Amino acid sequence: MQRRDFIIGTAAAGAAGLSGCLGTAQQATDTAAGGGDSGRTVTVTGSAEMQAAPDRAVIDASVEATGDSAAAVRDALSTRSDSLRQALRDAGLSDDQLTTGRFAIHPQYDRREPGAEPEQTGYEGTHTTTIEVDDVDTTGDVIDTAIDGGADSIGRIEYTLSASTRESLREDALKAAVDTARDEADVLAARVDSRVVSVQRLNAAGGGLSPTYERYDVAEAASVGSTELQPDDVTVSASVEATYRIG
Missing domain, CATH: 3.30.70.2970 (Protein of unknown function (DUF541), domain 2)
Structure with a gap:
């Protein structure tokens, strides 16, 4: 496939301008019995979408x-x-x-x-x-x-999209979703004077393929001769849920 584009998230930013939609923070908790840094975690979600011409x-x-x-x-x-x-x-x-x-x-x-x-x-x-x-x-x-x-x-x-193109785009969207989740975790950790130490759990949380459709009217097409179609791009999305240890 010759072209693939990230959909830019409204709240995401990056020097290259290639990112997914900003993940939504779900929780920041202290799970240690004594409240020490070793048990502090933050759980976030990150999502991303990629568009490409249909094949x-x-x-x-x-x-x-x-x-x-x-x-x-x-x-x-x-x-x-x-x-x-x-x-x-x-x-x-x-x-x-x-x-x-x-x-x-x-x-x-x-x-x-x-x-x-x-x-x-x-x-x-x-x-x-x-x-x-x-x-x-x-x-x-x-x-x-x-x-x-x-x-x-x-x-x-x-x-x-063909199966091979769909899988390639999904992998790219997953990578972008993971990056977005990590960026969000960094922001949240900094707000409580901490930093991300390690990832505790990382799961693919959703996503899929969104094909596009076109209407065809036989009578209308007969009046203009040969059929010319301009398909829209197809969207592949992915999302992840990640839990990071902070300290």
Whole structure:
């Protein structure tokens, strides 16, 4: 990945300007029976977030069908989804990138006056193919291929990160979170005329991946021609809880 950025915490500061959100002090206690410095600890949390351009996209493309029977709708969905998948294969996507996301068939009813017994008029169904795109820059082209291949709608467009990129960013966020926790502990220790002596406990306390999403309108896209998308950055966060001995 060519670019990764720290989100600057509102209360954090640093010469390089690269830090996480300032951790929140939870407690400063004296646990020694006699109140000596050897038992004094401070527990703090530190968090950090990193942003990077997505390197993976997930698209839901659906075909729809109606018919007099569930079997007729099933057959129509099978034929149409096969055509969609073949169009995507012809565009260079592999079968590993194409999976069934949702398959549903249910009765259709006419819209009658309130209180009247609904009358079944047939069946309708949807078959969704989930498309995984490894080159985010081609997302618009893949959507165009899906539409030309028979997709009736494009649902979810999710921008995310590959497993290796996600783990690398999480490691960087964890390092920044630890640094932030230590900075906070130093500040608190100094306020009681002490200094951090050692770390007693350090745990990863939370964090995760925040993908970004984009809406796609088939009718609107048809009026402008080819699809052009501008995905937002993806955020990876991490937080830690640390207990330091001070003296």
